Amino acid sequence: xxxxxxxxxxxxxxxxxxxxxxxxxxxxxxxxxxxxxxxxxxxxxxxxxxxxxxxxxxxxxxxxxxxxxxxxxxxxxxxxxxxxxxxxxxxxxxxxxxxxxxxxxxxxxxxxxxxxxxxxxxxxxxxxxxxxxxxxxxxxxxxxxxxxxxxxxxxx
Amino acid sequence: xxxxxxxxxxxxxxxxxxxxxxxxxxxxxxxxxxxxxxxxxxxxxxxxxxxxxxxxxxxxxxxxxxxxxxxxxxxxxxxxxxxxxxxxxxxxxxxxxxxxxxxxxxxxxxxxxxxxxxxxxxxxxxxxxxxxxxxxxxxxxxxxxxxxxxxxxxxxxxxxxxxxxxxxxxxxxxxxxxxxxxxxxxxxxxxxxxxxxxxxxxxxxxxxxxxxxxxxxxxxxxxxxxxxxxxxxxxxxxxxxxxxxxxxxxxxxxxxxxxxxxxxxxxxxxxxxxxxxxxxxxxxxxxxxxxxxx
Amino acid sequence: xxxxxxxxxxxxxxxxxxxxxxxxxxxxxxxxxxxxxxxxxxxxxxxxxxxxxxxxxxxxxxxxxxxxxxxxxxxxxxxxxxxxxxxxxxxxxxxxxxxxxxxxxxxxxxxxxxxxxxxxxxxxxxxxxxxxxxxxxxxxxxxxxxxxxxxxxxxxxxxxxxxxxxxxxxxxxxxxxxxxxxxxxxxxxxxxxxxxxxxxxxxxxxxxxxxxxxxxxxxxxxxxxxxxxxxxxxxxxxxxxxxxxxxxxxxxxxxxxx
Numbered sequence: 001x002x003x004x005x006x007x008x009x010x011x012x013x014x015x016x017x018x019x020x021x022x023x024x025x026x027x028x029x030x031x032x033x034x035x036x037x038x039x040x041x042x043x044x045x046x047x048x049x050x051x052x053x054x055x056x057x058x059x060x061x062x063x064x065x066x067x068x069x070x071x072x073x074x075x076x077x078x079x080x081x082x083x084x085x086x087x088x089x090x091x092x093x094x095x096x097x098x099x100x101x102x103x104x105x106x107x108x109x110x111x112x113x114x115x116x117x118x119x120x121x122x123x124x125x126x127x128x129x130x131x132x133x134x135x136x137x138x139x140x141x142x143x144x145x146x147x148x149x150x151x152x153x154x155x156x
Numbered sequence: 157x158x159x160x161x162x163x164x165x166x167x168x169x170x171x172x173x174x175x176x177x178x179x180x181x182x183x184x185x186x187x188x189x190x191x192x193x194x195x196x197x198x199x200x201x202x203x204x205x206x207x208x209x210x211x212x213x214x215x216x217x218x219x220x221x222x223x224x225x226x227x228x229x230x231x232x233x234x235x236x237x238x239x240x241x242x243x244x245x246x247x248x249x250x251x252x253x254x255x256x257x258x259x260x261x262x263x264x265x266x267x268x269x270x271x272x273x274x275x276x277x278x279x280x281x282x283x284x285x286x287x288x289x290x291x292x293x294x295x296x297x298x299x300x301x302x303x304x305x306x307x308x309x310x311x312x313x314x315x316x317x318x319x320x321x322x323x324x325x326x327x328x329x330x331x332x333x334x335x336x337x338x339x340x341x342x343x344x345x346x347x348x349x350x351x352x353x354x355x356x357x358x359x360x361x362x363x364x365x366x367x368x369x370x371x372x373x374x375x376x377x378x379x380x381x382x383x384x385x386x387x388x389x390x391x392x393x394x395x396x397x398x399x400x401x402x403x404x405x406x407x408x409x410x411x412x413x414x415x416x417x418x419x420x421x422x423x424x425x426x427x428x429x430x431x432x433x434x435x436x437x438x439x440x441x442x443x444x445x446x447x448x449x450x
Numbered sequence: 451x452x453x454x455x456x457x458x459x460x461x462x463x464x465x466x467x468x469x470x471x472x473x474x475x476x477x478x479x480x481x482x483x484x485x486x487x488x489x490x491x492x493x494x495x496x497x498x499x500x501x502x503x504x505x506x507x508x509x510x511x512x513x514x515x516x517x518x519x520x521x522x523x524x525x526x527x528x529x530x531x532x533x534x535x536x537x538x539x540x541x542x543x544x545x546x547x548x549x550x551x552x553x554x555x556x557x558x559x560x561x562x563x564x565x566x567x568x569x570x571x572x573x574x575x576x577x578x579x580x581x582x583x584x585x586x587x588x589x590x591x592x593x594x595x596x597x598x599x600x601x602x603x604x605x606x607x608x609x610x611x612x613x614x615x616x617x618x619x620x621x622x623x624x625x626x627x628x629x630x631x632x633x634x635x636x637x638x639x640x641x642x643x644x645x646x647x648x649x650x651x652x653x654x655x656x657x658x659x660x661x662x663x664x665x666x667x668x669x670x671x672x673x674x675x676x677x678x679x680x681x682x683x684x685x686x687x688x689x690x691x692x693x694x695x696x697x698x699x700x701x702x703x704x705x706x707x708x
Contacts, residue, residue, distance in 0.1 A: 003490065006493060006494055006497045007493060009497055009501050010493050010496050010497045010500070010501065012501075013496065013497070013500050013501050013504065013602075013605065014496075014605065016504075016605065016609055017604070017605030017606075017608055017609065019612075020605070020608035020609045020611070020612040021608045021647075021651070023612045023615075024544060024608060024611055024612060024615075024641075024647045024650075025643050025647055027634065027638070055642065103639075108639065108640070232582045234578070234581065234582065257584075258584040259584070261581075261582055261583065261584035262583075262584045264582065266579065266582045266583075268575050268578070268579055269575075270574065270575065272574060272575035272576050272578065272579035273576075274576055274579075275570075275571075275574065275576070285583070285585075286583050286585075289583070289584075289585050289590075290584065290585075
């Protein structure tokens with residue numbers, strides 16, 4: 001086979017490989033939801049982050065506005081310190097609250113932001129003070145059992 | 157003055173005899189100085205000395221397993237001698253590695269026993285291979301050189317053919333062309349006549365002589381074909397039973413009375429090379445197991 | 451006592467082979483420069499190794515995707531989670547099946563042909579001929595094939611995964627009727643580019659190195675007889691496959707344990 005023909009076929013082969021990789025990264029993976037936009041970092045402390053992972057989405061009104069950048073443990077206050085990168089073109093009031101929510105019943109956990117009402121906006125390095133920890137299923141069940149046991153007793 | 161059979165053939169004067177044993181003589185392209193060749197404990201050739209000069213056609217002869225191919229491998233540096241010095245173009249090839257060995261090898265050509273052509277290339281590309289690897293000729297110059305060489309072996313019009321389309325004799329000639337395309341100073345032909353029909357044999361023999369005369373190179377024929385090689389060789393070396401048995405011009409060997417030489421040249425079934433394989437203890441054990449007498 | 455001696459001898463033999471393999475790898479690595487001087491040789495090998503494997507990879511990927519879609523659906527359906535089929539198919543392929551199955555097919559198709567080719571070149575004295583022509587056969591013949599295999603493997607694995615996902619989509623969405631939006635969105639939410647896709651690519655590169663190395667090694671050291679070549683090709687497939695599976699376990703443990 002002539003050299004040019006081989007080059008063409010190999011070129012096509014490599015192209016196919018690039019297409020496959022792009023497909024996997026963009027259509028199958030979550031690369032498309034990576035915004036290359038500028039971000040600013042904000043911190044939030046939680047009693048319990050549940051199953052929250054780094055790179056989990058941060059949503060407000062159901063729309064992704066940022067990503068979890070870092071999760072640390074503060075051994076002075078015994079709380080989880082979550083650093084969040086928010087897209088620069090989204091500004092949130094300083095009294096915005098952050099909750100750890102679950103998508104669906106058993107899905108991945110993400111941070112939901114509820115915008116507050118203050119005039120002052122969050123800037124890089126600020127802390128979100130109002131936080132709601134993740135709902136731990138076991139605690140929920142034990143609360144339910146304890147609660148229903150109490151009621152049983154009361155009905156009696 | 158009677159010729160001296162001391163390892164080097166010399167027709168003429170004692171002065172020439174002095175010159176023969178000097179490996180730094182620029183005319184001596186290949187010299188073996190008391191070389192012992194073997195694999196591990198198995199010694200193939202012991203204490204061998206020979207010299208080959210430019211323009212000579214030398215036939216290295218011997219029966220199967222006599223060590224002819226081993227000799228060639230020592231000359232190309234593929235096998236290290238267990239003793240002695242092998243010199244090529246005046247340089248010792250023993251222990252030489254890397255660039256030094258490569259530059260010596262570029263001045264040699266080798267025709268392998270079965271051609272050893274590259275099966276993924278066609279006739280033209282096979283002959284062009286050494287040029288592509290080692291020279292920076294333009295495509296036009298390269299094509300010209302390759303076709304010229306193919307023409308010398310009579311296969312110019314076969315340049316486009318795939319290897320699967322050519323006969324054994326033609327393949328041998330293509331391999332010959334590849335061996336000489338860079339006009340080497342020393343060419344080895346490993347069993348060039350083996351398995352060829354009489355016509356191809358004659359063609360090959362004449363080609364070897366013609367190329368040797370034209371290029372002025374030294375040609376070493378490793379063969380057991382008496383008729384063809386005697387027709388074109390200047391000097392014959394006969395090896396057997398681990399040593400150099402005889403050497404001289406074809407005529408001299410033809411007149412020799414040495415029993416080994418006679419058996420070889422006459423093709424007698426029995427003589428110094430016995431017909432019957434010798435009985436060994438292993439065989440006696442096997443015969444007893446089989447229930448037959450030795 | 452004989453059994454113990456046999457085990458000892460066996461282990462020793464394997465260690466010797468391992469040492470030879472390491473030395474062989476070193477020989478190849480020190481001659482990688484050929485790709486800069488003669489890129490055409492590498493390109494040709496990418497063609498012979500990669501393009502000629504494309505058909506089996508495309509078809510196998512598609513059918514593995516079909517089966518994943520079908521079996522995945524049956525299993526997820528019992529827990530009412532059919533919408534997660536896209537995620538199941540994609541993760542299975544990208545993390546494991548893509549690199550591993552491609553490597554196994556590669557060992558069988560490309561590995562054996564490399565071994566046989568080198569072995570037959572050796573038997574036909576072609577490598578010896580190159581040596582006396584002052585051409586380094588390792589540089590000229592082995593290294594281009596080594597690089598060709600390393601380049602081709604990740605491409606083939608990515609193509610396999612892509613075909614598998616499309617196959618799973620076809621079965622799940624077109625044939626069975628799962629919502630296409632759920633299929634893709636669940637997948638995109640769950641497949642991480644760095645953790646999953648990139649790790650899969652790294653795996654396929656490692657497998658490519660291992661399988662190609664073994665294939666070339668067996669061909670280079672095989673006995674130049676028909677039986678020798680046949681044994682060598684068998685060893686390429688068996689050893690290559692086992693090494694791939696073993697490496698997969700090690701890599702998975704390293705990459706995917708949190």
